[in-house]
Amino acid sequence: MPVPHLSAALRGPVLDLENRINNARPSIEHWLRGKWRECSIPFYCSVDLRNSGFKLAPVDTNLFPGGFNNLNPEFFPLCVQAVMTAVEKICPDAHSILLIPENHTRNTFxxxxxxxxxxxxxxAGLNVRIGSLIPEIKSATVFNLPDGQSITLEPVVRKNNHLCVDGFDPCAxxxxxxxxxxxxxILQDLNxxxxxxLRAGWATRRKSEHFKAYNTVxxxxxxxxxxxxxxxxxxFTSCGKIDFREKQGEDCVAKSSDKILAVIREKYREYxxxxDPFVIVKADSGTYGMGIMTVKDGEEVYQLNRKQRNKMAVVKEGVLVTNVLVQEGVYTFENINQAVAEPVxxxxxxxxxxxxxxVHTGRGMDENLNxxxxxxxxxxxxxxCLLPSGTQQQGLMPQRYYVYGVVARLAMLAAALELRPTAG
Structure with missing residues (x-):
């Protein structure tokens, strides 16, 4: 599969950063190997990156990634090998696994x-059945997919603090x-x-805690x-006790936005x-690009109309937004066929x-593309691309992909630190 036609700024600090990362490859890989030995690594994750031409940073880390169908099929064997490694660590006796997806049966993609x-x-040598938490699924149900495949969802049953589906008792x-x-x-107190x-789910996880861990990394x-x-x-910073519909907590959001904008302005002058600097205000938990707005002046927070407030007030499954992350916005100067793009x-x-x-044809380089x-x-x-030779001309896409992989692994390391069980 050819590399997509991609244009991005190959100049300034990010090119310098790419050069430094590529030149320091032995030190980086040695350092990362030591880190992996110290912590439990998430089974899987995806990281949204933004490359502004002067900065390359993660802006979101998802521990329940939902886009494996969008990967290059040439890397399927690598996925299989990685799953083998992950299963050996987490559940060495595993031979059968119950996969529990979202309740999005209408979203065939x-x-x-x-x-x-x-x-x-x-x-990877595992028996895998798909168990659904949807109450309406009371027997094995086949769903036909856009690519011609089909999958079967079965109702999950709990027996003796074990989850199973009909005739299938998984070990994980x-x-x-x-x-x-x-x-x-049904998921609580399982043997x-x-x-x-479970603590990796958005019921308890907070993006602000993830980025605190990422600060350290x-x-x-x-x-x-x-x-x-x-x-x-x-x-970044965070604000609590938010109710966008009732205009509660907006002082914190506006003041935090202005404070971060001032610090970014100093950095922009330095480099x-x-x-113009901007911040992204988004729900402190949740995915699917809901509850997100771009802010270039704290005053904008007070000027939201009713439609905008309603949009910011709830995220997936109608969950109310009560905490937000106020995060430095990172421009994306990458585009594919003149459309704004960001790597995941x-x-x-x-x-x-x-x-x-x-890729999004209707969004700007300072906007959320999800x-x-x-x-x-x-x-x-x-x-x-994953391990490019040091003799290649700097700035080529293979070098950039290696850098993407390094920064993404830093975000994964932060997730590992974030999820460490608390004492007691």
Missing amino acids: YLQNVASIQTIMQH VLLNNDLSNGIPE QTIIPP ADEFAELIGIDPWLINPY GVKE IYMIDHYVVGGFYR APGMHFVPISFEPD
């Missing part, structure tokens, strides 16, 4: 993702359901390995290769960046297994 996960795990449960609406009773752990990595950590790390990198265990560009109208272009990790 999401179901293609579920089918991809099932196929990858089957090729793999969640591809992010628990946005809380942890269902079964649950992957990822980014600072240590920046010291390792001798860079300003800001080049890989967006500023000679001419663009996928990992299983600590291996980069592929990625794609999220919105209706987006489409996906698989990234082709050419043979030496």
Whole structure:
């Protein structure tokens, strides 16, 4: 599969950053190997990156990735090998796994993702059945998919603190359901390995906690290769007790936005960046690009109309937004066929297994691209993209993909630190 036609700024600090990362490859890989030994690595994750031409940073880390169907099929064998490694660590006795997806049966593209996960795990030598938490699914139900495949969803049954489906008693449960609406009773207090752990779900997880952990990782990595950590790390803060409909908590959001904008402005002056700084205000938990807005002046928070307030007030499954992350906005200067694009990198265990560009023809380079109208272009990790030779001309796409993989793994390391069980 050819590399998508991609244009991006190959100049300034990010090109310098790419050079530093590529030149420090032995030190980086040695450092990461040590980190993987110290912590439990998430089973899988995806990381949204933004490349502004002067900064490359993660802006979101999803521990229940839903786009395996968008990956380059050439990397299917790498996914299989990574799953084998991950299963050996988490559940070495595993031979059968129950996969529990989201309740999105109307979203057949999401179901293609579920089918991809099932196929990858089957090729890794596992028996895999798909269990649904949807009350209406009372018997095995077949869903036909846009690509000609089909998958079968079966009702989940709980027996003796074990989850199973008809005639299938798995030794582990793999969640591809992010628990946005809380942890269902059927998943609580199980005598079964649950992957990822329930605390990874949006019922308890907070993006602000993830980026606190990422601060620690980014600072240590920046010291390792001798860079300003800001080049890989967006500023952020968080606000609680928010009710956009009732205008509660908006003072915190407006003041926090202005405070971060002022700090970014200083950094832009330091690096000679001419663009206007902006922040992204988004729900502190949840996915699917809901509850997000771009702010260039704190006053804008007070000026939201009713439609905008309603849009910010709820996220997936109608969950009310009561906490928000106020995060430095990172421009994306990458585009494919004149449409704004951002890379999304996928990992299983600590291996980069592929990625794609999220592309949106109707959005600007300072806007959230995870919105209706987006489409996906698989990234082709050419043979030496993950481990490019040091003799290649700097700035070539294989070098850039390696850098993407490094920064994405930093975000995965932050997720591992974030999910460490608390004492007691």
